[in-house]
Amino acid sequence: MAELVIETKGLTKRYGDLVAVNGLNLRVKKGEVFGLLGPNGSGKTTTILMLLGLTEPTAGTVRVLGFDPVRQPLSVKARVGYLPEQVGFYDDLTARENMFYIAKLNGLRRDEMYKRVEQALEQMGLTDVADRRVGTFSRGMRQRLGVAEVLLKQPQLIIMDEPTQGLDPEAAREFLEIIHNLKAEGITVLLSSHLLYQVQEVCDRVGLFHQGRMVLEGTVKELAQRVLGSAYRIRLKADGPVPALEKALRDLPNVVRLNRSDTNVYELEAKSDVRAEAARAVVEAGGKLLGLDIEEPNLDEIYTRYFSEQG
Amino acid sequence: MALRLKQIRRAREGSPWTGLWAVVAKEMADHLTSVRMRILEVLIALTAFGTVYAAILRLRSTVGQDPFLFLRLFTTEREPLPAFVGFLGFLVPLVAIALGFDAINGEFNRRTISRVLAQPIYRDALLFGKFLAGFFTLALVLTTIWLLVMGLGLLTLGVPPRGEEVMRSLWFLVATIFYGGIWLALALLFSIVFRQPASAALASIAVWLFFTAFWGMIADVLAQVLRPVRFGFPQEVLAQAQLGLALTRLSPNALYSEITLALLHPTVRALGLLLPIQLQGAILGTPLPLRQSLLLIWPQLTGLIAATILLFALGYVLFQRQEIRA
Ligand SMILES: Nc1ncnc2c1ncn2[C@@H]1O[C@H](COP(=O)(O)OP(=O)(O)OP(=O)(O)O)[C@@H](O)[C@H]1O
Ligand SMILES: [Mg+2]
Numbered sequence: 277m278a279e280l281v282i283e284t285k286g287l288t289k290r291y292g293d294l295v296a297v298n299g300l301n302l303r304v305k306k307g308e309v310f311g312l313l314g315p316n317g318s319g320k321t322t323t324i325l326m327l328l329g330l331t332e333p334t335a336g337t338v339r340v341l342g343f344d345p346v347r348q349p350l351s352v353k354a355r356v357g358y359l360p361e362q363v364g365f366y367d368d369l370t371a372r373e374n375m376f377y378i379a380k381l382n383g384l385r386r387d388e389m390y391k392r393v394e395q396a397l398e399q400m401g402l403t404d405v406a407d408r409r410v411g412t413f414s415r416g417m418r419q420r421l422g423v424a425e426v427l428l429k430q431p432q433l434i435i436m437d438e439p440t441q442g443l444d445p446e447a448a449r450e451f452l453e454i455i456h457n458l459k460a461e462g463i464t465v466l467l468s469s470h471l472l473y474q475v476q477e478v479c480d481r482v483g484l485f486h487q488g489r490m491v492l493e494g495t496v497k498e499l500a501q502r503v504l505g506s507a508y509r510i511r512l513k514a515d516g517p518v519p520a521l522e523k524a525l526r527d528l529p530n531v532v533r534l535n536r537s538d539t540n541v542y543e544l545e546a547k548s549d550v551r552a553e554a555a556r557a558v559v560e561a562g563g564k565l566l567g568l569d570i571e572e573p574n575l576d577e578i579y580t581r582y583f584s585e586q587g
Numbered sequence: 588m589a590l591r592l593k594q595i596r597r598a599r600e601g602s603p604w605t606g607l608w609a610v611v612a613k614e615m616a617d618h619l620t621s622v623r624m625r626i627l628e629v630l631i632a633l634t635a636f637g638t639v640y641a642a643i644l645r646l647r648s649t650v651g652q653d654p655f656l657f658l659r660l661f662t663t664e665r666e667p668l669p670a671f672v673g674f675l676g677f678l679v680p681l682v683a684i685a686l687g688f689d690a691i692n693g694e695f696n697r698r699t700i701s702r703v704l705a706q707p708i709y710r711d712a713l714l715f716g717k718f719l720a721g722f723f724t725l726a727l728v729l730t731t732i733w734l735l736v737m738g739l740g741l742l743t744l745g746v747p748p749r750g751e752e753v754m755r756s757l758w759f760l761v762a763t764i765f766y767g768g769i770w771l772a773l774a775l776l777f778s779i780v781f782r783q784p785a786s787a788a789l790a791s792i793a794v795w796l797f798f799t800a801f802w803g804m805i806a807d808v809l810a811q812v813l814r815p816v817r818f819g820f821p822q823e824v825l826a827q828a829q830l831g832l833a834l835t836r837l838s839p840n841a842l843y844s845e846i847t848l849a850l851l852h853p854t855v856r857a858l859g860l861l862l863p864i865q866l867q868g869a870i871l872g873t874p875l876p877l878r879q880s881l882l883l884i885w886p887q888l889t890g891l892i893a894a895t896i897l898l899f900a901l902g903y904v905l906f907q908r909q910e911i912r913a
Contacts, residue, residue: 321912328705330911350601350707358705361912380609383705425702549910579834 279306280339281433281464282327287336288323296322304481308457311475312468313575320468321361323485324437327360327466334555341432354382358428361437363418367411371402373419378425381459392428400424400454416447423454433462434458436467440474454479472575484579486487492582499525500573501547503582505532509571510544514556516563524561528553540566594767599709608709610716611723618686618724627682630726633758634674635732637738641665643743650744654874657748658851660740670734672847675763676840677799682728683767684791686721687774689784691906696784700911714906718775725856733760751853754877759850762884765891766843770795772898779902798838806834813827832859839894842887849883858883 282304283466291295297319304310312320323472325331325340329345329352338344365374372393379389397403400420405413413421419439426434439455440448458465469475476496478480484492484499492499514521518536525542526534533545551568552570558565618624631733642663646656653659664670693715694700703713735758741747748756773794777787810831835841845858853874875883 279895324913330701330704348600349709350605353705356705358702360701360705362698362699363702365702366617366697376705377609377613378702380612381703381708384805422702429706496804515604572893 279325280304281308282305282310282340282466283339284323284327285337286327287323288334289319289331289469290334295488297326297350300488300490301559302483305460306464307459308480309455309465309467309478311468311479311482312466313472313475313482313484313579314468315470318353318485319488320470320471320485321437324358324435324468327435328353328356354429355432357429357431357434359419359422359426359434359436359439361441363422365410365413365418365421368409370407371397371410371424372406374421375428377424381429382429384428392430393583396427398426398534399427402477414442415442416450419443419447419451422455423458429452431463433464433466436468439467440469440471448474464524472579476572482575484582486583492578494574496573496578499575499578503544503585504573504576506548508544508549509568509573510546510549510551510554511569511571512542512565513540513543513560514542514558514565515540516558516561520561521558524557525554527558560561588670589691595718595834597608601707601709603709603711604715606706607712607716609718610708611720614690614717614720615724618720619727623685624682624724624728627678627685631678631682631728631732632735633730634678638664638668638671638674639736639739641668643740646744650746654749655748655752656744657737657740657752657756658853659808661759662851672851676843677795679725679729679763679767680770680795683721683725683770684774684788684795686724687717687771688778688788688791690717690721690775691778692782692784692787693778695782704911710843710906711903714775714903715899716787721771721775722764722768725771726764729760729764729767731805732740751877755850755853755880758877758881761845762843762846762850762888762891765895766839766846767889769839769891769895769898772902776902777900777903800842802838802840803835806831806837809834818895836887836890839891846884846887846891849880851864853877853880853881855880858887871913 280303282302282578284300284302287300287302288295300319300323302323305487312323314320322331325347326333329341329349332346338346340352341355343355345352354375359515365371367378369377375393376389379393384392394403397406399421402417402420402424405417410418410421423434423501437447440451443451452475455467459478467475467479479496481493482499483490493504494502512525518539521542522534522536525531525544528544528546528550530547530550532547535543537543544550549570551570555565557567594869639660642660642665645661645663645665646653649659650656661672662670664673677741691700693714694703704710737748737753737756770791774787774791778784781787781790808829814823814827816827836845849855849858856875
């Protein structure tokens, strides 16, 4: 089994009567990108703060990289990068000066500090603006500066709270690309978001939060299978005799449901990727195949469906 | 709560001061380049220059007769200007408050607090680093002013200060810095309590105003109520005066002015009430040696420092318990 980077058991945080996080059992493996997903107030930020030792758990245990954040916060914080929700900088200082400060707080020696700062700025494409006051930075640039700063400590784990919030779609896409690259470098990433569709591509596994509990956990596909019953949705466009085509498609193995949304558009829900079989079936039934698409299962849909079923 | 803090303390790894000097360096750089501090520095320098120059004009005539000429630079007033020490009494709190009122809430408002505390340091280092940075900045500014005053005296009076004068004025400098420390600790405390820097600044200034303008009166009234003079016995009068004095001394301003008095006026033999019996054997008008003056102000000086530590500790406890989400 792969090494566990994060492991919590029965992690609970209460604020008075309010249970912000309730009996959380979370396991994140090395090299994974894990998404903590859920609506506002579902306990994502609270969970993250407990992982970093910035808030004390009411009950339960936490291990991050084998350390206990309550007892050994310095060991945890020296190895874990944290990009807070709406990251803030000293606006009067330049990007480079902001990074120097963080490097010094991490106890980096002078030469090492210069090297790592330049490297991180370069990696995030900020070298050209490094001497500009951060006050003049756009939201996207701040976010990248946040990652650059996190990279200074050469972290084994990076925790990001709502990293794509407030970014325009293009900047958000770029940012997800950055996360991809971090993963390629072998860094484990834990990110939180309430915009499920935005992060579903980049996450290996996700946990869906609801009122402090992690109600669903797994790969997006697994969740789709569990909640929607079928993980693959195929859109097929074909001309030809409708009843014959419908029958041929319905009879394919693993197909759960068939809908015709337009005169010549068929939507299949299947338990496996049946595109090849569907194409053959259309041709054999005397139809003309015009288009064939597979739709990734949508987290939003999974979420909505799950809660409508729970009542 | 105290018990829990203690348990955490015992179990905590590493030193609470990791990263302290990084914080001090950054904060001091901020202070020394900030417009706010520039303005205050210019203000103090102008005040120092104006009052000391006025003092020099008066002192020129007495050069050679007064053994404590350089101390007079600080204490001589010339209408309409009060003496330099008078100005320091309110400029120092002002500077100290300016150095501290947005220390912690500023980090919250800029949303930098969670980023900074996610580095391998404890909250202790951030808070104490901020205090030290303010304290050092204060010390730097006041020392510069001290040098300016002494230099001005040297140039215009034409005689070098005696060792005793240098030592006394140095102790005065130290006491002034610690007097600033208490206001710095207060401003820092309010920067933890209030989320808005403006509220913290106003609260600090309100406390200062209270002690400067009202506490003397209130202490008198309290003394009259609590120790009324019913029959006019001397004991009653004495008890009332003693209580009044004790209450007055709760004010840092009062402590500071007693310290200044004893340090800069070597002939002062006692602070507060002086009973005839205490004067027996003393030759009035002869200056006290520095050691004696220091003994005189020791309670006041330690009182200032103790109050500073108390305020800081209170801020520390509150800050440790604060939720740090932005
Ligand atoms: N200091 C606090 N005191 C009392 N309640 C709190 C405190 N901090 C958070 N909460 C509550 O805990 C719950 C979980 O909050 P949390 O910030 O973890 O949610 P979240 O999933 O991060 O939401 P969002 O998407 O809005 O960031 C919320 O109901 C919130 O009101
Ligand atoms: Mg949150």
